[in-house]
Amino acid sequence: QSALTQPASVSGSPGQSITISCTGTSSDVGGYNYVSWYQQHPGKAPKLMIYEVSNRPSGVSNRFSGSKSGNTASLTISGLQAEDEADYYCSSYTSSSTLRVFGGGTKLTVL
């Protein structure tokens, strides 16, 4: 069982917006602004999409945005495109370990 809880799957049609949640506790997501999101296409290495809750690395589309409220972080993808179909993982700093923790991952399907 992962330390952070994500929905197993979400789906949306091209052009729509979707949101993926990542729920933790006050010891991780809720207590620190160190939440990141990774995109992984099948057979590929993950890619950093959002870091420190809401920051986008250079080169990542501004259709991707991150936010946090209480113990839940969210990744929103607007203007959904076929190429966004992938697995998405959240990660957070946690006070209970020297290592970050991952969520279980969410499979995004673009209908």
Place this chain on the structure above:
Amino acid sequence: EVQLVQSGAEVKKPGESLKISCKGSGYSFTSYWIGWVRQMPGKGLEWMGIIYPGDSDTRYSPSFQGQVTISADKSISTAYLQWSSLKASDTAMYYCARLNRGGDIDYWGQGTLVTVSS
């Protein structure tokens, strides 16, 4: 350009030893933590441990403590993940990754597939 290049796929038998590598380039290898992440077939990402090549400070996830050894040779900008006695349950893709100043993974290696089967 920052790059992490991992060694190739391995097929091993249970009980055999293995050491896989991750060579960093395009940045100061000794100034950033390197981590290892396991992904079992069809499953999610799991932290195994991290190492700071500058002084070899190493931290392990409790799940992997004693099961693997993480090391680094800063003279050749390479980090390693090794097993002394593989099990079938070690079959997985293993990624090395660089941690940025905030502790997030900003660069990933391409992955090394390890298959353990009799």
